[in-house]
Amino acid sequence: MRKKITIKDVARKAGVSTSTVSRVLSPRINNYMREETREKVLKTIKELDYRPDIRAQSLRGMGTKIIGLIMPDALNPFYQELAYALEEVCYKEKYGLLVCSSKNNITRELVYINLLERQKVDGIILTTVGLSETKLNSLTKRGIPIVLVDRDVPGADIPVMFTNNYLGGCQAIQYLIDLGHKKIACIAGAMNTLSSINRLKGYRDTLQKNGLEVNKKLVKKGKFTYKDGYRLMKELLGKYGHEFTAIFCLNDLVALGAMRAIQEKSKNIPSDYSIIGFDNISLSSISNPPLTTIAQPIKEIARGAFRTIKKAKRQGSLKKKEHRFWNTKLMVRESCRKIS
Numbered sequence: 307m308r309k310k311i312t313i314k315d316v317a318r319k320a321g322v323s324t325s326t327v328s329r330v331l332s333p334r335i336n337n338y339m340r341e342e343t344r345e346k347v348l349k350t351i352k353e354l355d356y357r358p359d360i361r362a363q364s365l366r367g368m369g370t371k372i373i374g375l376i377m378p379d380a381l382n383p384f385y386q387e388l389a390y391a392l393e394e395v396c397y398k399e400k401y402g403l404l405v406c407s408s409k410n411n412i413t414r415e416l417v418y419i420n421l422l423e424r425q426k427v428d429g430i431i432l433t434t435v436g437l438s439e440t441k442l443n444s445l446t447k448r449g450i451p452i453v454l455v456d457r458d459v460p461g462a463d464i465p466v467m468f469t470n471n472y473l474g475g476c477q478a479i480q481y482l483i484d485l486g487h488k489k490i491a492c493i494a495g496a497m498n499t500l501s502s503i504n505r506l507k508g509y510r511d512t513l514q515k516n517g518l519e520v521n522k523k524l525v526k527k528g529k530f531t532y533k534d535g536y537r538l539m540k541e542l543l544g545k546y547g548h549e550f551t552a553i554f555c556l557n558d559l560v561a562l563g564a565m566r567a568i569q570e571k572s573k574n575i576p577s578d579y580s581i582i583g584f585d586n587i588s589l590s591s592i593s594n595p596p597l598t599t600i601a602q603p604i605k606e607i608a609r610g611a612f613r614t615i616k617k618a619k620r621q622g623s624l625k626k627k628e629h630r631f632w633n634t635k636l637m638v639r640e641s642c643r644k645i646s
Contacts, residue, residue: 311356320350327351331358372402373615374422374430376415380407382530382559383587384602385433388455391608392431399612401428412436423450429615433457436498451618453611458500458629465628467610471501474600474634475508478554478582481598481636483516486645487552487580490518493538493564494556495530502530505556505584524550528560535563543571551579551645558583558590558599565593565641580642586635596639603632 317324322343329339330347350356375392377385389405396403404422408415412435422430429451434442439461445452446464454466482490492509495502510520524546528534535555542550555561561583568579575581575595583590586601610630 311354313356313358316347316350316354316356319354320347322347370402370426370428371400372404372425372427373612374404374406374418374425374427376406376408376418376422376430376432376434378408378410378433378435379530380405380409383589384557384559384585384604387587387604388608391605392612394605395609395612399616401612408435410435419445419450423448428619429453431455431611431615434459451615453614455607455611456499456501465614465630467607467614467630468501468632469602469607470631470633471504472508474584474602475505475554475556476512477508477634477636478584478600479509479512480516481638482552482554482580482582482642483512483518485552485580485642488518489521489524489550489552491521491524491542491546491550491553492526492556493535493542493553493560494525494527495534495560497527502556509554521549530557530560532559532563535560536567537563539564539567543567543573547571552642553579553581555581555583558585558587558597561597561599562589562593565597575641576643580645582642586637590637591639593641595641598639598641599637601635601637603635606632 313324313327317327320327326339326343327347330344373396375389377389379385393403404425404427406418406422408418415435415437419430419432431453433456434454437459439459442452442459442462442464452464454462454464456468458466458468479490490513492506494506497503497506506525513520524542526538526542528538539553542553553564555564561581565575565581568575568581573579581597583597583599586599590597590599614628
């Protein structure tokens with residue numbers, strides 16, 4: 307087995323001190339060194355194939371250049387696309403990314419937070435499934451930069467990056483109303499997150515703003531899954547199918563499940579029912595018919611979260627309770643139609 311090359315080996319072969327090698331490896335202080343010395347050390351590092359111990363670097367305050375992502379559901383295309391966008395950002399910035407899925411389980415979430423902390427990651431990007439503000443604040447006091455994405459925890463002194471979900475709900479319903487729809491059903495997810503609450507509030511407020519009734523029996527709540535979208539759409543069709551002409555689904559997975567239920571009833575989209583989703587996942591553009599939806603700017607959110615972590619590491623602290631909103635965008639495709 308090959309002997310592990312150490313910083314002392316590099317220093318000995320280059321004819322410099324170990325502190326000089328450390329300075330070469332720390333880009334913050336490279337400017338205080340003669341260029342020929344720096345080049346000699348870099349050449350020696352390459353010749354010996356020296357690999358710095360990232361955890362040792364972290365203990366010296368240099369950081370590991372690794373970020374952790376904890377998402378609630380790895381099977382949800384929205385979080386898959388968030389992870390993909392974040393990985394692209396990390397790759398360009400020469401960072402590594404560790405991805406964990408809590409499976410909507412608070413115990414798993416805490417296990418992964420502790421694991422990432424032991425790995426000395428530079429920060430954690432988290433979509434929490436129920437951490438309290440007390441727990442989150444205790445983590446930041448231990449020096450762990452945490453950024454929340456798509457979820458807010460009132461009272462937690464940490465940055466939050468999320469979409470203007472209320473605006474997205476308003477955009478979806480106003481579009482349907484402008485097409486002539488007056489009776490609009492809604493399939494919502496669990497009401498334990500602000501994103502769900504605000505999308506549903508946008509639905510209700512926009513109906514009322516246009517003088518239309520909010521019919522509680524046309525609002526179904528379940529999980530943000532294809533399976534629940536299918537199940538709840540079947541319930542709506544079975545009991546109230548003649549009482550609505552359009553459906554707003556609070557995410558695209560739910561909408562795709564609802565579309566299947568409609569088509570199994572030998573009904574047509576959009577001539578019988580118009581349907582609109584939320585998220586603009588990749589599948590929404592290739593469904594049959596292509597799904598009209600509200601787009602979240604996933605790439606911008608990923609970049610914002612990454613830059614916040616990187617800035618916190620550079621400055622030594624996070625800007626507490628920073629809220630960054632991104633507006634949604636209506637993506638018009640073929641699942642909605644104008645009615646008289």
